[in-house]
Amino acid sequence: MGDSGTYNCSVDSERLHGEAVCAIGHEALEIKSEKGFLRLDYADLRDMRLLDYHVVLDTSGGNVDLSALGFQTEDFFEKLWQAYAGRSREALFVEGEALYTGEGDYSYTEQGVEAHGIAKVELYHDCLCLFPHNDKARRIPLCFADEPQAADFRIALRLDTGDSYEVARLGRSFDAVAEKIVTTQKKTLQRWQKAHRELSDTLVERLGADAEGYDWMKAQGCRMIDGLYTPDEEGFWFAGIKNGKAAVEWVTEEQTATYLYQFQTDDTVFERSLRHALESSALHREVIFTELDGKPLYQMTVHRSYHLRFLRDHFAGRIIHNSTWQQRVKEFFL
Numbered sequence: 001m002g003d004s005g006t007y008n009c010s011v012d013s014e015r016l017h018g019e020a021v022c023a024i025g026h027e028a029l030e031i032k033s034e035k036g037f038l039r040l041d042y043a044d045l046r047d048m049r050l051l052d053y054h055v056v057l058d059t060s061g062g063n064v065d066l067s068a069l070g071f072q073t074e075d076f077f078e079k080l081w082q083a084y085a086g087r088s089r090e091a092l093f094v095e096g097e098a099l100y101t102g103e104g105d106y107s108y109t110e111q112g113v114e115a116h117g118i119a120k121v122e123l124y125h126d127c128l129c130l131f132p133h134n135d136k137a138r139r140i141p142l143c144f145a146d147e148p149q150a151a152d153f154r155i156a157l158r159l160d161t162g163d164s165y166e167v168a169r170l171g172r173s174f175d176a177v178a179e180k181i182v183t184t185q186k187k188t189l190q191r192w193q194k195a196h197r198e199l200s201d202t203l204v205e206r207l208g209a210d211a212e213g214y215d216w217m218k219a220q221g222c223r224m225i226d227g228l229y230t231p232d233e234e235g236f237w238f239a240g241i242k243n244g245k246a247a248v249e250w251v252t253e254e255q256t257a258t259y260l261y262q263f264q265t266d267d268t269v270f271e272r273s274l275r276h277a278l279e280s281s282a283l284h285r286e287v288i289f290t291e292l293d294g295k296p297l298y299q300m301t302v303h304r305s306y307h308l309r310f311l312r313d314h315f316a317g318r319i320i321h322n323s324t325w326q327q328r329v330k331e332f333f334l
Contacts, residue, residue: 007076010068013038014061022066022076024083027296029057031064040064042087043296043303047134050077058134085120085131091300092129092139093282099123099184100177106130108138108165110306121167123181126188126230128157130167137304140165141279142185143192150178157185161272195231206236210251213258214238216326217247220333223267227275229282237278241267242333247319248274250285257318258325259289260332261311270314276307289315 011020011031020033029045031038040059047058053073057064069076100123107116108130119132128140140157149156154168155178170177199206203226207214218224222240229235235252244263250256263270281287287298288311302308319328 005079007069007072009066009076011038012065012067013063019068024076024079026083027087029080029083031066038064041296042084043299045084045135048077048080048084049133050074055080081120081133084133085137087297088131088137088300088304089122089129091297092137092304093280093284093301094122094124094127094129094139096125099125100180102170102173102177104170105168106132106166108163110163111161119167121170123177123184125184128165128167128181130165135300135303138165139280139304141276142188143279144276145185145189148178148182148185150182155181161276191231192228195228199226199228199236206234207238207251210238210249213249213321213325216329220330222247222333225271227278229278233283235283239274240333241270245316245333246270246274247329247332252283256285257320258329259318260316261314262316263314270310273307273310277305277311280305281308288312289318 005024007022009020009022011017011033016031016033016036016038018033018035020031023030023032028042029040031040040057044060045057046060049056050073053067053069055066055069055073055077057066100121102121103118104121105116106119106121107114115136117132117134117136119130122129122131127142130136130138130140140159144159144161145157153174154166156164156166158164204211214224217240220240220242222242224238224240226236226238229237235250237248237250239246239248246261246263248259248261261270277288281301287301288308290298292299292302302312319325319332
């Protein structure tokens with residue numbers, strides 16, 4: 001392996017065969033040969049496996065088999081996994097310095113669907129992240145978690161949605177890692193709850209010019225809710241919910257539209273997904289409604305969050321703030 005991060009190999013795929021050179025990039029794996037060029041964006045990578053000195057990539061366009069890497073096989077696999085995890089980290093909008101990084105077993109159950117395997121495990125000030133060598137990466141928000149339970153060299157977290165996550169086999173430093181996760185979760189939850197109490201106490205003044213819209217939704221018989229994207233930012237949101245419909249407003253420095261949703265689930269199901277989606281995406285609100293074609297990073301984001309998929313699936317349009325806003329909001333809730 002040279003300074004350019006390239007590896008000599010043999011490639012076998014539907015589109016390219018023979019001797020080639022692989023370059024592990026920030027967004028994609030690029031494979032070049034005399035016969036052609038293949039770019040595998042990480043958004044299209046479903047899984048990677050190290051099997052008998054072959055690195056087998058499961059992609060949306062079919063399997064790609066890389067061999068003849070020799071003694072560099074394991075190094076190539078590890079570097080590719082690191083790059084893939086890095087892109088997943090970016091897609092999940094993880095910020096700040098990691099408080100812990102390691103590797104171990106993971107398992108989780110989300111809405112009855114299970115996943116398990118080996119993952120790179122990283123702890124941040126507001127989340128615990130799992131980065132397996134497949135497309136099952138997860139950002140676990142500590143502000144929505146119960147106190148982590150550590151026993152038998154396993155750490156388990158349960159969210160307010162009922163979803164559960166577990167990591168194990170984190171090495172000899174298990175006790176120290178477990179204590180750090182427990183302590184971080186407690187601090188995160190306390191900051192989250194304190195920031196929301198402050199929002200509730202100062203809501204009227206923080207609404208500013210948006211107070212009129214808030215009061216109008218409330219006058220339509222909506223149940224009003226509000227929340228933060230992060231306890232470190234002034235921006236927040238509020239929503240009116242009524243009869244399987246919701247109108248969501250972003251209160252930020254940037255002028256935005258009102259986002260509409262229709263759903264057949266219980267109101268609390270929508271509210272939880274809304275809170276989780278907005279906390280995870282922060283101010284990247286475009287990921288909630290924008291077209292994903294040509295946006296591989298956002299494709300990865302949505303694929304790794306069922307809350308974002310829920311909002312996208314139930315999106316019913318936007319209302320621009322102009323002279324017709326009140327009438328259109330009223331008609332929407334009829």
